[in-house]
Structure formats: structure tokens, C-alpha cells
Amino acid sequence: xxxxxxxxxxxxxxxxxxxxxxxxxxxxxxxxxxxxxxxxxxxxxxxxxxxxxxxxxxxxxxxxxxxxxxxxxxxxxxxxxxxxxxxxxxxxxxxxxxxxxxxxxxxxxxxxxxxxxxxxxxxxxxxxxxxxxxxxxxxxxxxxxxxxxxxxxxxxxxxxxxxxxxxxxxxxxxxxxxxxxxxxxxxxxxxxxxxxxxxxxxxxxxxxxxxxxxxxxxxxxxxxxxxxxxxxxxxxxxxxxxxxxxxxxxxxxxxxxxxxxxxxxxxxxxxxxxxxxxxxxxxxxxxxxxxxxxxxxxxxxxxxxxxxxxxxxxxxxxxxxxx
Amino acid sequence: xxxxxxxxxxxxxxxxxxxxxxxxxxxxxxxxxxxxxxxxxxxxxxxxxxxxxxxxxxxxxxxxxxxxxxxxxxxxxxxxxxxxxxxxxxxxxxxxxxxxxxxxxxxxxxxxxxxxxxxxxxxxxxxxxxxxxxxxxxxxxxxxxxxxxxxxxxxxxxxxxxxxxxxxxxxxxxxxxxxxxxxxxxxxxxxxxxxxxxxxxxxxxxxxxxxxxxxxxxxxxxxxxxxxxxxxxxxxxxxxxxxxxxxxxxxxxxxxxxxxxxxxxxxxxxxxxxxxxxxxxxxxxxxxxxxxxxxxxx
Numbered sequence: 001x002x003x004x005x006x007x008x009x010x011x012x013x014x015x016x017x018x019x020x021x022x023x024x025x026x027x028x029x030x031x032x033x034x035x036x037x038x039x040x041x042x043x044x045x046x047x048x049x050x051x052x053x054x055x056x057x058x059x060x061x062x063x064x065x066x067x068x069x070x071x072x073x074x075x076x077x078x079x080x081x082x083x084x085x086x087x088x089x090x091x092x093x094x095x096x097x098x099x100x101x102x103x104x105x106x107x108x109x110x111x112x113x114x115x116x117x118x119x120x121x122x123x124x125x126x127x128x129x130x131x132x133x134x135x136x137x138x139x140x141x142x143x144x145x146x147x148x149x150x151x152x153x154x155x156x157x158x159x160x161x162x163x164x165x166x167x168x169x170x171x172x173x174x175x176x177x178x179x180x181x182x183x184x185x186x187x188x189x190x191x192x193x194x195x196x197x198x199x200x201x202x203x204x205x206x207x208x209x210x211x212x213x214x215x216x217x218x219x220x221x222x223x224x225x226x227x228x229x230x231x232x233x234x235x236x237x238x239x240x241x242x243x244x245x246x247x248x249x250x251x252x253x254x255x256x257x258x259x260x261x262x263x264x265x266x267x268x269x270x271x272x273x274x275x276x277x278x279x280x281x282x283x284x285x286x287x288x289x290x291x292x293x294x295x296x297x298x299x300x301x302x303x304x305x306x307x308x309x310x311x312x313x314x315x316x317x318x319x320x321x322x323x
Numbered sequence: 324x325x326x327x328x329x330x331x332x333x334x335x336x337x338x339x340x341x342x343x344x345x346x347x348x349x350x351x352x353x354x355x356x357x358x359x360x361x362x363x364x365x366x367x368x369x370x371x372x373x374x375x376x377x378x379x380x381x382x383x384x385x386x387x388x389x390x391x392x393x394x395x396x397x398x399x400x401x402x403x404x405x406x407x408x409x410x411x412x413x414x415x416x417x418x419x420x421x422x423x424x425x426x427x428x429x430x431x432x433x434x435x436x437x438x439x440x441x442x443x444x445x446x447x448x449x450x451x452x453x454x455x456x457x458x459x460x461x462x463x464x465x466x467x468x469x470x471x472x473x474x475x476x477x478x479x480x481x482x483x484x485x486x487x488x489x490x491x492x493x494x495x496x497x498x499x500x501x502x503x504x505x506x507x508x509x510x511x512x513x514x515x516x517x518x519x520x521x522x523x524x525x526x527x528x529x530x531x532x533x534x535x536x537x538x539x540x541x542x543x544x545x546x547x548x549x550x551x552x553x554x555x556x557x558x559x560x561x562x563x564x565x566x567x568x569x570x571x572x573x574x575x576x577x578x579x580x581x582x583x584x585x586x587x588x589x590x591x592x593x594x595x596x597x598x599x600x601x602x603x604x605x606x607x608x609x610x611x612x613x614x615x616x617x618x619x620x621x
Contacts, residue, residue, distance in 0.1 A: 038426075039426050100360075108360065112354055131543075137575075138578040215350045242451075245455065247455035276549055
């Protein structure tokens with residue numbers, strides 16, 4: 001800016017040149033502004049369009065669609081509860097297992113492992129995140145699913161068989177295998193964010209605790225985890241948002257059954273997975289309208305999860321930068 | 324736990340030090356548990372990759388890369404899907420990267436802190452939109468009435484790429500030393516030329532890292548393509564106005580097939596896809612290392 005207002009003895013022939021320089025500045029800024037606007041508009045457009053597409057179904061079925069347990073194309077009776085159940089339960093299984101594991105991995109990488117060991121392990125965890133979901137799903141249905149059916153589920157039944165969720169006959173595709181595949185998908189996400197958080201905890205704080213005679217674990221539990229707690233919650237929510245939205249790997253492993261199973265061994269279906277299975281039939285909007293309603297519900301759930309996580313991150317950063 | 328993070332009462336310590344043996348055990352258990360968690364993650368990666376190599380490697384041959392997917396049972400390859408994937412991801416890059424870099428430039432060079440922060444939230448939320456919803460969005464916006472096409476598939480992938488590349492670029496632009504900008508402006512160089520000729524080149528390593536990682540991710544995305552470019556003929560085609568087969572969609576369809584032959588093809592295709600993804604990730608590491616050295620050196 002200042003460079004263009006700086007004026008040496010202005011010769012008339014440089015006037016044109018300067019104007020064209022100005023023009024370049026204005027043009028460039030203009031394009032940048034338009035791009036930024038486009039990104040914002042795109043987000044709004046996605047939200048609006050998905051609702052617009054689902055609107056016929058929303059009008060036809062009303063809000064009771066959300067808690068209706070039915071999916072019957074013959075009687076045209078549709079509801080989302082089966083898929084909301086599948087989405088929430090598989091994601092919560094993933095969350096429950098992935099959270100402690102992710103925090104432990106992040107602590108190992110930042111606090112315990114010697115540098116030479118931490119770097120390769122961190123790379124391997126990153127690569128775990130890089131596995132495409134369709135490949136993980138392929139492994140999930142053809143290798144992991146049969147293992148779960150033959151080993152994990154019989155064992156769970158022996159130990160916890162009195163719970164209805166661990167009853168029934170083991171199968172290779174169901175709620176539990178899908179939840180476990182989701183676990184594998186979100187561990188690298190959550191642990192990467194936690195690792196960043198732990199690195200940024202001021203060394204003074206943990207050193208202070210150590211100097212007062214606490215063990216490493218006590219300084220981590222009392223200082224580090226307390227300091228990073230809001231960030232950890234945000235990390236967990238971001239992982240959860242990812243689990244909610246995953247369609248392909250779940251579709252491959254959940255068994256695609258239009259009913260709410262009592263047992264986690266039985267097949268069910270999730271929102272994303274149901275939408276994914278209907279891609280062939282989706283040639284007209286009428287056929288697809290109830291599927292689009294599912295898409296709208298999925299979008300709302302994951303947007304809310306993400307916005308809450310972002311909100312926590314922003315507040316966390318503001319509070320910490322104030323310290 | 325006390326309300327102030329980090330404040331440990333002195334009394335607390337003396338009382339607890341009575342159980343020194345117990346505290347030492349807890350310390351040990353924690354160390355071992357965290358090691359096991361890290362090893363578990365590595366083991367899962369090793370098992371998945373090992374299975375892919377074990378089941379897929381024997382299927383690989385020259386034919387596999389040069390012949391299209393077979394119609395019935397007989398041996399074929401993934402040439403059609405390879406070509407389709409390269410075309411669709413290529414178009415997606417052309418669509419997403421310029422916009423993403425410009426968004427990042429706006430955020431770091433022009434916008435105030437408030438606008439910049441809101442844009443960051445917009446990008447992060449956009450990044451959180453499930454891929455399948457993006458597919459449905461493009462389906463409703465473009466595919467309905469026009470039919471599936473590679474361009475629409477690429478558009479869906481570009482929507483996924485945009486926030487990833489924009490955020491990576493914006494983060495690296497922030498690290499470019501302020502002195503570079505000042506020096507250039509002080510020499511009378513205009514702002515846009517400073518950005519174009521000085522800032523972007525010094526950040527190129529970081530931008531490439533972001534691009535490469537996002538390409539690796541969208542190349543493996545199935546969900547956005549199901550509704551936009553999935554119903555395609557099993558033949559090598561370069562027609563971007565029609566749906567093209569892609570590696571992820573081929574793997575997806577084959578993985579749900581009861582036919583062992585198609586499952587075997589899925590394993591081999593998955594091996595090819597993961598090899599590409601791993602190479603891209605290693606490339607990203609190389610770029611990232613170079614960028615860090617450059618910026619540290621300056």
C-alpha cells in the first residue's frame with residue numbers, strides 16, 4: 001500500500017505504469033475476496049441444497065420421521081430411527097475405545113518415547129489415517145469381520161453374555177465390527193490432535209509438578225490433562241464427527257439390515273451407510289426423497305458436532321493465549 | 324484435582340509420598356499401557372498392509388494394469404479405473420487448488436484477524452461435512468437432470484480438497500517471516516507482486532505438502548463418487564462428460580461381491596490404491612522437511 005503512495009518526482013509517462021500496478025493490486029485482492037466468499041457461499045449452498053432436496057420428504061413425513069422405526073419401500077413407510085441408532089451406537093463404540101487409546105498414544109509420543117522411537121511411531125499412526133475408508137472396509141468385511149465372529153464375539157459372549165447387547169449368534173457383519181472399524185479410523189485423528197495439544201502445554205507447568213515431587217504420571221494427570229482438557233474434548237468431538245459421517249467402511253461392515261438389532265452382533269445400518277447403498281436406485285428425486293431426508297439428518301448431526309468442537313477450540317485458544 | 328490447573332498442594336505430596344511404592348507401580352503401569360496403545364496402532368497398520376500385500380500382490384501383472392475390468396468372471400484388470408481415477412482427481416485438483424490458495428492468501432495477507440478467524444471456522448466446518456453428504460449435494464445440484472459425469476465427480480472431490488489445501492496453505496503463509504513482506508514492500512514492489520513472487524515461492528514446500536496429502540485423501544474417497552460417477556461401462560474411456568470408473572468405487576463394488584474372483588480383484592486394486600497413497604504421504608514428508616529447512620535457514 002505505502003509503496004504506491006510513495007511519490008518521487010512523478011514523470012508523466014510513469015503515471016500509466018503506476019495505474020496499472022494499482023490495477024494489479026485491486027484485481028488480485030478482488031480475486032482473493034471472491035474465492036473466500038465462494039468458499040463461504042459453498043458451505044451455505046450445501047446446507048441449503050440438501051435441505052431443499054429433502055424438503056418433499058420433510059413435508060410428507062414430518063418430524064416424526066426421525067423417531068419412526070421403519071423402512072418399508074412396499075408400504076412406503078419410512079423412518080430414520082434404525083439408521084440414527086446404527087450411526088450413534090457404532091460411533092459411540094468407536095469413541096469409547098478410541099479416546100483412551102488416542103490419549104495414551106499421544107502421551108507416549110510426547111512424554112515417554114525417546115525421540116528416535118517417537119518419530120517413526122508417529123509416522124505409522126499418521127499412515128493409519130491415510131488408509132482409504134474403502135480399503136479399511138474391504139479388510140473389515142473379508143478379514144477382520146470373520147476374526148471378530150470366530151474369536152472376539154464368542155469371547156465377549158462368554159464373559160459378558162448376560163447383557164442383551166452381547167447375546168445372539170456371532171456374525172461377521174454387524175454393529176460391533178462396524179464400530180471397531182470406525183475405532184481404527186478415528187484413533188489417528190484424535191491422537192494427532194491430542195499430540196499437538198500436549199506439545200503445547202508449557203514445560204514450566206509439568207516441570208513444576210515434577211519439582212514438587214510428583215511422578216511423571218501424576219504430573220501428566222494433574223497438570224497436563226487438566227490443562228489440555230477442553231482441547232481433548234474438542235479432539236474427541238472431531239473424531240466423533242468423522243465417525244458419524246463415515247459411509248463406506250460402515251456400509252461394508254455393518255450388514256445393511258433395516259431393523260434395530262438388540263444384539264451388537266447382529267447387522268443394522270447407519271445413516272451414511274444407508275445413503276451409500278441407495279446410489280444405484282437414486283435416479284429420480286421422488287425415489288430418493290426419503291434418502292435425502294436421511295442425508296439432511298446426517299448433515300445436521302455432523303455439523304452440530306463439528307461446530308461445537310470448533311467453538312471449544314476457539315475458546316480454548318483464546319483462554320490459553322491470555323495466560 | 325484443584326481448580327487451578329497445575330497447582331499441587333505441598334501437603335498433598337507429603338501425604339502421598341507415604342505410598343511411594345504404589346506410586347511407582349502406577350507410574351510403571353502407565354508407561355507400559357501407553358507403549359502398548361502405540362504398539363497396537365502400529366500393529367493394526369502392519370496387519371492391514373500385510374493383508375493387502377498377501378492377498379493382492381499375487382494378482383498383480385501387466386494385464387492387471389492394461390486391461391479393463393472384466394464383464395463376466397474372466398481375468399481382467401483395473402486399467403479403466405486407473406484412468407478414471409487419474410482424470411477425476413486431476414480435474415478436482417485444477418478446480419480446488421487455485422481457489423484454495425487464493426482463499427488462504429486472502430486470509431493471511433488481506434483479511435483482518437476477525438474475518439480470518441471466521442473463515443478458518445468456515446473451512447473447518449466445510450472439512451467436517453461428511454463426504455457422502457457432499458456426494459448427495461452434487462447429485463442434487465448437478466447430476467439430477469444431467470446424469471452422472473466425471474466432471475461432477477471431480478467437483479465433489481474438489482469440495483473435499485478445498486478446505487484441506489486452504490488450511491494447509493494458510494498455516495504455512497502465517498509462518499513466512501514478516502520481514503520478507505516488509506523488505507519487498509520497502510523496495511517499492513506492489514502487494515500482489517510481493518505475494519506472488521516472494522511469499523508464495525517461500526511457502527511452496529508447505530503448499531505442496533497440503534496439496535499432496537489432500538490428493539492422497541480424495542484419491543481414496545468413494546462416497547462422493549457413488550452419486551456422481553459410479554455407473555460406468557467397464558472400458559477405458561477418456562470422456563469426461565460421462566461417468567468414469569474409479570479405483571475406490573471399483574474396490575467398493577467388488578468388496579461386496581460374493582464372487583472370490585472379484586474379491587481378489589478388489590484386494591489387488593486396494594494394494595495399488597494404498598501404494599499410491601503411501602507414496603504421496605512420503606512425498607509430503609519430503610516436501611515438509613524441505614520447507615522447514617528453508618524457512619529455518621532464512
